[in-house]
Amino acid sequence: MxxxxxxxxxxxxxxxxxxxxxxxxxxxxxxxxxxxxxxxxxxxxxxxxxxxxxxxxxxxxxxxxxxxxxxxxxxxxxxxxxxxxxxxxxxxxxxxxxxxxxxxxxxxxxxxxxxxxxxxxxxxxxxxxxxxxxxxxxxxxxxxxxxxxxxxxxxxxxxxxxxxxxxxxxxxxxxxxxxxxAAEEEGAGGSMFPTGKLVDDLEVPGVGTFKATMINAGIPTIFLDAEALGYKGTELQDAVNGDPKALAMFETIRAHGALRMGLIKHVDEAAKRQHTPKVAFVAKPAGYVSSSGKPVAAGDVDLLVRALSMGKLHHAMMGTAAVAIGTAAAIPGTLVNLAAGGQARGAVRFGHPSGTLRVGAEATLVDGEWRVTKAIMSRSxxxxxxxxxxxxxxxx
Structure with missing residues (x-):
């Protein structure tokens, strides 16, 4: 042969x-x-x-x-x-x-x-x-x-x-x-908030109904409240990735969120769209020890965020999700903004499993709709x- x-x-x-x-x-x-x-x-x-x-x-x-x-x-x-x-x-x-x-x-x-x-x-x-x-x-x-x-x-x-x-x-x-x-081609006519709301009630059959901020900015992302899911926001990878039931729950939430955001027409299509949307949960500042052993104090961050990518909790934070975090934090009333204290802000430093990251965004309200001109962050x-x-x- x-x-x-x-x-x-x-x-x-x-x-x-x-x-x-x-x-x-x-x-x-x-x-x-x-x-x-x-x-x-x-x-x-x-x-x-x-x-x-x-x-x-x-x-x-x-x-x-x-x-x-x-x-x-x-x-x-x-x-x-x-x-x-x-x-x-x-x-x-x-x-x-x-x-x-x-x-x-x-x-x-x-x-x-x-x-x-x-x-x-x-x-x-x-x-x-x-x-x-x-x-x-x-x-x-x-x-x-x-x-x-x-x-x-x-x-x-x-x-x-x-x-x-x-x-x-x-x-x-x-x-x-x-x-x-903010995405132009995804979701309801390209709106940053495809459902038209800063916070929605996302009904997930067999799982529950959750407050959710669903945003198209950087990458389509579904933000949830950590406490509502039974988490503190200080979790490292093993706490989620070692729990098959939790991973299945997040995937079900992701699929139904994608449907609500207009990214798919039927919930089954989520399996062929693994990269988007992302699912993340947020919490108010708290101290924890990062995956490297470095302590992160509550005073070091404005909020905590944990995000899943391709079905697993990410070891740090996806860059596009960081854009979504910065954008949502700049808009009063979103779950991300509320976790960060609720006031208008042009930048936030958030805690993730590996440590902290700062991201900024410029948001303005134009004719009743939020617009973001740019988001800024540093990488290497x-x-x-x-x-x-x-x-x-x-x-x-």
Whole structure:
């Protein structure tokens, strides 16, 4: 029996924020995978090592968590006033599925660095020393991200003293601006609050009815009150991920929330939309010990947030969910804002399982509807490995 030899594809393995992923230039992909479709999905699944019934992704570049089962495709932008187009694919670990429905805010921090290093940003836009401003078109959600990338001697500076909870070592700070982050294409006519309310009663058959803030900003997110779920908001991963009943409850809540937000037409469709919406629960400030052993005092934070991604409690916080947190915190009356004390605020520092994170948002009330012009946060990024990934030639 003949077997197809492996092929090699130029790729870069990068950390962005608290996530890792395999980055490709669109032009480097095999011709069949340069357009959306089954061939592209099959290739990326094989690169990452999915679907893996063992849940380990041993035979690929993934690392068996939602934070590390990620792919990115970058190309020079066809959009006016943008440098690059950025497409994100969240690869399922145990099923043959790539979710293209949302962005990854953490890996967004690495896109500008990758684009500069990959020759996708015009040389005259990259200073010899200082900060390069990379204008990114986020193709999954049709939004603009502005990345402020430090540069030294004409090359991306990756090392520095910026510390990010959830990342072991310090690095150079990359400031991100998520422009007009409220979704336009999702949910009820593109409203930031697709149900028209800041707080809803979300009825979940077989589980209960919960107060919920459902928002489209950064990524569609369902915010719940921790106490109503039986939590304190200080939980670490094992408290939720080691409880199959809790995970099933959150997935049921997520499915019915997606239906209420207009993201799906039938609750069963949620299984094919694993990346969005996210589910998070919030609580007022309290002290706890983070997953690294670092104590977080109640006075260190404005509120506590725990969020689930791809069916599991996240080890830190998804960048896009942080945008949703900052946006919701800026709007008086949301569950996030109430947990943070209820007053209007332009930024919050929230506690997550790995520590704390600060995020800001500019919100205004226009003709009775809330608008957010941008959300701002800092991350870091670093190239971990570059060269080629190899996959069997008949994998796609």
């Amino acid at each position: 003949a077997h197809a030899p492996q092929i090699k594809i130029p790729a870069t393995y990068m950390r962005g924020g608290t996530s890792k992923g395999v980055f490709f230039r669109l032009r480097d992909l095999p011709a069949a995978a340069q357009a959306p479709g089954a061939a592209r999905d099959a290739l990326l699944l094989r690169v990452i090592g999915s679907p893996d019934p063992y849940g380990k992704q041993i035979d690929g570049m993934g690392a068996a968590t939602s934070s590390t089962s990620k792919t990115v495709i970058v190309a020079k932008s066809a959009k006016p006033d943008h440098d690059v187009d950025y497409l994100f694919g969240q690869v399922s670990i145990d099923t043959a599925f790539v979710d293209w429905s949302g962005n990854c805010g953490n890996l967004s921090a690495a896109v500008g660095s990758f684009a500069i290093g990959g020759g996708l940003v015009d040389a005259d836009r990259v200073p010899r020393d200082g900060v390069a401003v990379v204008r990114i078109w986020q193709a999954n959600i049709g939004k603009t991200i502005i990345a402020h990338v430090p540069v030294a001697n004409g090359e991306v500076r990756e090392t520095g003293d910026f510390e990010l909870d959830g990342v072991t070592f310090p690095a150079a700070e990359v400031r991100l601006e998520f422009m007009d982050p 990024a670093r190239v971990l490995m570059e060269g080629w990934v190899r996959v069997p030639g008949d994998a796609f």
